[in-house]
Every structure is written in structure tokens, then in C-alpha cells.
Amino acid sequence: MSTAAFRVAILAFDDVEALDLAGPYEVFTTAARMHARQQPGTPPLFDVRCVARPATGEAVVRARAGLRIVPDGDFNDTAPADVLIVPGGVVDGAMRCPDTLAWIARAASAARVTASVCTGAFLLAASGVVRDGAVTTHWEDVDDLRTQFPQLDVRTDVRWVQHGGAGRLFTSAGISAGIDLSLHLVERLAGRALAERTARQMDTPWHPEPQERPNT
Amino acid sequence: MSTAAFRVAILAFDDVEALDLAGPYEVFTTAARMHARQQPGTPPLFDVRCVARPATGEAVVRARAGLRIVPDGDFNDTAPADVLIVPGGVVDGAMRCPDTLAWIARAASAARVTASVCTGAFLLAASGVVRDGAVTTHWEDVDDLRTQFPQLDVRTDVRWVQHGGAGRLFTSAGISAGIDLSLHLVERLAGRALAERTARQMDTPWHPEPQERPNT
Numbered sequence: 001m002s003t004a005a006f007r008v009a010i011l012a013f014d015d016v017e018a019l020d021l022a023g024p025y026e027v028f029t030t031a032a033r034m035h036a037r038q039q040p041g042t043p044p045l046f047d048v049r050c051v052a053r054p055a056t057g058e059a060v061v062r063a064r065a066g067l068r069i070v071p072d073g074d075f076n077d078t079a080p081a082d083v084l085i086v087p088g089g090v091v092d093g094a095m096r097c098p099d100t101l102a103w104i105a106r107a108a109s110a111a112r113v114t115a116s117v118c119t120g121a122f123l124l125a126a127s128g129v130v131r132d133g134a135v136t137t138h139w140e141d142v143d144d145l146r147t148q149f150p151q152l153d154v155r156t157d158v159r160w161v162q163h164g165g166a167g168r169l170f171t172s173a174g175i176s177a178g179i180d181l182s183l184h185l186v187e188r189l190a191g192r193a194l195a196e197r198t199a200r201q202m203d204t205p206w207h208p209e210p211q212e213r214p215n216t
Numbered sequence: 217m218s219t220a221a222f223r224v225a226i227l228a229f230d231d232v233e234a235l236d237l238a239g240p241y242e243v244f245t246t247a248a249r250m251h252a253r254q255q256p257g258t259p260p261l262f263d264v265r266c267v268a269r270p271a272t273g274e275a276v277v278r279a280r281a282g283l284r285i286v287p288d289g290d291f292n293d294t295a296p297a298d299v300l301i302v303p304g305g306v307v308d309g310a311m312r313c314p315d316t317l318a319w320i321a322r323a324a325s326a327a328r329v330t331a332s333v334c335t336g337a338f339l340l341a342a343s344g345v346v347r348d349g350a351v352t353t354h355w356e357d358v359d360d361l362r363t364q365f366p367q368l369d370v371r372t373d374v375r376w377v378q379h380g381g382a383g384r385l386f387t388s389a390g391i392s393a394g395i396d397l398s399l400h401l402v403e404r405l406a407g408r409a410l411a412e413r414t415a416r417q418m419d420t421p422w423h424p425e426p427q428e429r430p431n432t
Binding site for chain 2: 017018019022023025026029030032033048050060064065066067068069070072118138139140159173174175176177179201202203204205
């Protein structure tokens with residue numbers, strides 16, 4: 001069992017967008033490294049794992065553009081996470097997989113915070129984790145999300161959005177927006193100073209406010 | 217043999233920084249996808265592969281924070297690349313590996329463009345690919361790069377820098393700066409419009425000029 005303060009599980013699936021997964025992975029692991037450097041001897045802050053459905057063949061996930069990732073665990077052998085990250089990509093296969101949707105629903109109900117990146121919002125909606133209220137997704141998929149889940153209030157003016165007021169559920173815009181949202185989650189869970197230190201370590205231009213949308 | 221216009225090889229090694237590798241991977245594969253969408257039926261623009269030294273055991277590269285990646289090829293079975301990307305991370309092991317340094321030197325001499333991300337600059341210097349002139353690296357490693365390679369002009373005021381005037385060699389600042397540099401390389405190889413379209417698809421705030429340095 002991990003002794004980390006927060007267990008972070010990032011869902012991995014075939015056709016995941018590589019950066020949807022790697023961006024949050026980099027943020028939480030870098031935050032853990034900065035925390036360990038500033039407070040040596042304390043328990044790790046984040047224990048970050050990529051989790052995939054149990055392998056039926058080769059235990060490798062192939063991202064959308066071909067990058068092959070070996071998951072750290074599967075739906076059966078992974079302890080409940082405190083932070084659940086659901087990336088996007090081509091989500092058609094994951095949307096059709098009852099085991100994946102059931103795991104997302106189960107993991108989200110146990111997690112302190114659940115967040116989607118890009119088209120990961122479709123998976124949160126399909127698994128029943130979000131049923132109504134404000135969400136966002138990749139700008140190209142806004143109309144499709146509205147059509148498939150008309151009860152959602154799909155926002156186009158934000159980089160990421162908090163769903164409801166409880167601070168338990170977040171969705172982000174496309175691909176690299178997952179980095180901004182993850183930095184925001186570091187801020188919420190461990191404070192602004194560590195989030196800023198993490199952004200600086202990653203040489204990332206972090207804008208803590210969710211309104212900035214580049215290139216639009 | 218790939219029919220792509222440009223073969224892109226990204227070096228993968230144990231303790232690579234995950235985003236140093238995944239950022240450029242996402243940029244070039246997304247650019248290829250945007251190109252294919254805009255010009256269907258034409259040959260692929262970029263063929264992107266992660267290349268590692270021949271496996272002595274498990275054929276998996278473990279990134280610095282634990283992410284496990286399966287390389288697409290090794291030093292012996294990979295055709296010369298047009299674009300060589302050398303990521304950083306904890307480069308101590310790679311710096312001590314004669315096969316890795318020799319491959320970098322060989323691949324760079326055959327490539328049209330070679331670029332490092334973050335502490336990948338140390339690998340370009342150790343392999344003799346850069347011997348003097350302007351380079352950059354992660355802000356935390358500037359002093360160390362100057363000490364180890366005093367003939368280099370290590371710049372701290374840029375997000376990435378072109379080494380010499382031939383447009384064949386580039387180095388970038390830390391981690392996420394590899395995304396900016398890769399977008400610049402897309403612009404050089406395939407034009408500004410495609411680079412802008414790629415940044416927009418990635419929802420990335422791209423600043424085409426190399427001077428912007430966030431968080432400093």
C-alpha cells in the first residue's frame with residue numbers, strides 16, 4: 001500500500017491522446033518531487049499510477065498516435081485513488097466498454113477529486129459521473145457533447161471548469177489544458193506555493209485562472 | 217520503410233523526463249494528423265518513433281517518475297531520421313553510455329534537424345554534436361552546463377535557441393519548452409499555418425518567438 005498522501009490514478013486506454021495522459025502525469029509527479037525536495041523525510045505527496053482495464057492480450061496501451069505505455073495496474077488490482085484523472089483521445093472504444101465505464105463510476109465515487117481532460121468529459125458523462133451542470137471539452141467536440149448529453153451545460157469560454165460547488169469534479173478543455181487543470185488540483189490539494197513551484201520546474205506558463213483560452 | 221515526408225526519431229532512455237518526450241511526440245503526431253485531414257490522400261507528413269538502445273532485458277524504458285514506455289525501435293533497426301529529438305531528464309546514465317552518445321552523434325550527422333529538450337543539451341554536448349556557440353537548457357541546470365562545457369554560450373533569456381545559422385540544430389529550455397520548440401520545427405519544415413493549426417488542436421498557447429520565458 002502506498003504511503004503517499006494522495007493516490008492519483010490516471011486512466012489509460014487504447015487510443016488515449018498521449019499528452020492528455022502525460023501532461024497530468026508530469027504535473028503530479030513533478031509536484032511530488034518538489035515536495036520531497038522541500039520537505040525531505042516526509043511521506044510522498046502523490047503516488048501516480050496509470051491504470052488500464054485488465055489485459056486480454058499484450059499488457060500495453062497504445063495511445064492514439066501509436067505511443068505504447070505499460071500500465072502500472074488494472075481495474076482489479078488498484079487501490080481506490082484520491083485523485084482520478086480521465087484523459088480523452090478517441091474515446092469510442094472506451095465508451096463502448098462497460099467495464100471501463102463501471103470502473104470510472106466506482107473510482108469517481110471513492111475519489112476525493114475526479115477530473116477529465118479533453119474528450120474525457122464524454123467518459124464522465126457516459127459513466128454517469130456527470131449528469132448535468134457545467135462541463136467543458138475540446139473545442140472541436142463541443143457540439144457533439146451537447147448532442148449526446150443535452151442536459152449538460154457545455155462551456156466554451158473556459159480552460160477548465162469546476163462542476164458544482166463541492167470541488168470534487170472538474171473538466172478541462174483540449175489536450176494541453178489538462179496541464180493547467182492538474183496544476184489547479186495541486187493548488188487545491190497542497191497549496192498555491194507548490195503549484196507555482198511545479199509550474200516553474202516544468203517551465204510551464206501557468207495561468208491559475210480558468211478563463212484564458214489560447215488560440216481562439 | 218516509411219513513406220512519410222519526414223521521419224522523426226525521439227530518443228528514449230531510462231530516467232527520461234516524461235513530458236520532454238511526450239510533448240514533442242504529441243506535436244509532431246498532431247501535426248501529421250492535421251496535415252492528413254487537410255490534404256487527404258497525400259503521404260504522411262511525419263512518421264514519429266521512440267528509439268532506445270537495444271534492450272538487454274525488458275524492452276521497456278522507464279521514465280524518471282516511473283512511466284513505462286515501449287520503444288518503437290532501437291539503435292540498430294531504425295532508419296536514419298530527418299528530425300532527431302533528444303529529451304532530457306536525469307541524463308547521468310545516458311551520459312555514461314558510449315552506445316547512446318555514439319548513436320546521437322551518428323543520428324545527428326544524418327538528420328536535417330536535431331533538437332534537444334531541457335537537459336538533453338548535455339547529451340548533445342557530450343556526444344560532440346554541439347561544441348561551442350549558443351545553447352539553452354533547464355534553468356536549474358545552466359550553471360552545471362557552463363561548468364561541464366565551458367566553451368558553450370549557455371543562454372538564459374530564451375525559450376529555445378537556434379545553434380548557428382544553418383537551421384540544423386536547436387536546444388530548448390526546460391520540459392514544456394520542448395512543445396514550443398517542436399511547434400517551431402513544424403513551422404520550419406511545413407509552414408506557419410500548420411504549426412498554428414497544430415497548436416490550436418492541442419489547445420496550446422503557442423508563442424512563436426523564442427524570447428518568452430514564463431515564471432521567471
